[in-house]
Amino acid sequence: xxxxxxALAETAEPCxxxxxxxxxxxxxxxxxxxxxxxxxxxxxxxxxxxxAQGCEAVRAxxxxxxxxxxxxxxxxHLKKLVEAGLLSRSRAGRSVHYGVVPGAFAEIRRVLDLx
Amino acid sequence: xxxxxxALAETAEPCxxxxxxxxxxxxxxxxxxxxxxxxxxxxxxxxxxxxAQGCEAVRAxxxxxxxxxxxxxxxxHLKKLVEAGLLSRSRAGRSVHYGVVPGAFAEIRRVLDLx
DNA sequence: GGTACACATTGACGTTCGTCGATGTTCTGT
DNA sequence: ACAGAACATCGACGAACGTCAATGTGTACC
Numbered sequence: 001x002x003x004x005x006x007a008l009a010e011t012a013e014p015c016x017x018x019x020x021x022x023x024x025x026x027x028x029x030x031x032x033x034x035x036x037x038x039x040x041x042x043x044x045x046x047x048x049x050x051x052a053q054g055c056e057a058v059r060a061x062x063x064x065x066x067x068x069x070x071x072x073x074x075x076x077h078l079k080k081l082v083e084a085g086l087l088s089r090s091r092a093g094r095s096v097h098y099g100v101v102p103g104a105f106a107e108i109r110r111v112l113d114l115x
Numbered sequence: 116x117x118x119x120x121x122a123l124a125e126t127a128e129p130c131x132x133x134x135x136x137x138x139x140x141x142x143x144x145x146x147x148x149x150x151x152x153x154x155x156x157x158x159x160x161x162x163x164x165x166x167a168q169g170c171e172a173v174r175a176x177x178x179x180x181x182x183x184x185x186x187x188x189x190x191x192h193l194k195k196l197v198e199a200g201l202l203s204r205s206r207a208g209r210s211v212h213y214g215v216v217p218g219a220f221a222e223i224r225r226v227l228d229l230x
Numbered sequence: 231g232g233t234a235c236a237c238a239t240t241g242a243c244g245t246t247c248g249t250c251g252a253t254g255t256t257c258t259g260t
Numbered sequence: 261a262c263a264g265a266a267c268a269t270c271g272a273c274g275a276a277c278g279t280c281a282a283t284g285t286g287t288a289c290c
Binding site for chain 1: 156157215
């Protein structure tokens with residue numbers, strides 16, 4: 001991937017809404033990066049599962065059986081979601097907990113405000 | 116593409132929001148299809164350009180010079196956006212006009228309501 | 231009818247993505 | 261220290277994607 005999506009979570013600078021102005025190439029690239037992280041069935045199911053349980057404290061192993069995917073593949077998807085700034089990662093003993101970053105989706109919804 | 120996205124525009128049946136329930140595989144697939152249509156810099160710029168001009172009556176040729184892409188590539192992106200139910204297509208003499216489908220983005224924003 | 235314009239489709243190419251098995255890393259308990 | 265558990269990384273493979281040149285399909289005007 002050319003532009004690391006981690007930079008998004010750092011700067012936290014919101015992309016301009018689609019309706020306001022023509023949306024330059026660099027903003028379009030960044031927004032597309034966020035949406036690409038969402039544009040996968042398995043990752044959407046991961047987010048939905050975590051959100052349905054209170055947006056916190058989900059271990060990777062339970063996602064493995066939920067999705068029917070191998071452990072490396074689940075780890076791969078989780079990494080993408082963290083890089084996009086949608087999930088947060090925290091160790092808890094041997095396991096790792098993943099939670100939804102508060103406000104991350106509100107950001108995206110705001111950009112899509114042109115209906 | 117396995118599942119045609121056109122079916123979305125026909126049924127108009129909204130996916131359940133991410134927070135409500137675990138989000139089954141088929142709903143996840145459909146939502147991912149919509150988001151995949153958005154997850155491209157050029158297509159975002161197309162939508163932004165159309166929205167900035169009043170969501171109606173944009174000819175493909177002016178998008179060609181805006182994006183700096185070849186004519187077949189622009190046509191390809193427009194087709195994807197129409198299939199995803201985000202753009203509407205209508206002939207006007209020799210040229211073709213593309214407009215933003217009203218309510219299409221509100222639909223997606225509603226699904227992402229868990230921030 | 232014939233020519234020119236605006237757009238769509240086809241076929242091909244390089245790149246990226248999702249997935250897996252194998253292996254590495256980090257922590258716990260004995 | 262050792263064995264095992266939980267997760268991350270690596271390398272490889274097939275599929276899908278974005279892009280283009282070449283060609284096809286309508287539509288308008290003379």
